[in-house]
Amino acid sequence: MTIIPTNINPLQPADMNPFGLVRHDLRPEDVHENPFSAFFGAAVDMMKASNEHQLTAERLQLDLAVGRTDDIIAVQMAQDRAATSLNFTVQVTNRIIESYREIMRMQI
Numbered sequence: 001m002t003i004i005p006t007n008i009n010p011l012q013p014a015d016m017n018p019f020g021l022v023r024h025d026l027r028p029e030d031v032h033e034n035p036f037s038a039f040f041g042a043a044v045d046m047m048k049a050s051n052e053h054q055l056t057a058e059r060l061q062l063d064l065a066v067g068r069t070d071d072i073i074a075v076q077m078a079q080d081r082a083a084t085s086l087n088f089t090v091q092v093t094n095r096i097i098e099s100y101r102e103i104m105r106m107q108i
Contacts, residue, residue: 046092050085057082 057078063069 048088053082
């Protein structure tokens with residue numbers, strides 16, 4: 001039995017978001033000045049990261065299918081990362097829509 005070495009990434013710090021991205025351009029002053037713009041920017045970044053994970057998983061699947069790589073663990077991890085980020089994005093979107101509907105039901 002031969003053991004094939006794989007490229008194992010170190011664990012991410014606990015303060016990272018599920019996408020592994022930290023917004024360095026977001027300052028506390030920006031949130032206080034225009035909270036919607038800051039929130040919308042974070043949501044767009046989250047969707048972009050989710051899309052990047054999906055594209056990476058698809059590329060690795062294609063590489064595995066045509067024989068360019070034999071690292072099935074990396075392919076599975078990329079698929080799991082893409083699925084998790086998509087699920088997180090959908091859940092956040094659902095919460096935003098639910099919050100919007102709740103605000104619209106409020107009586108003034």
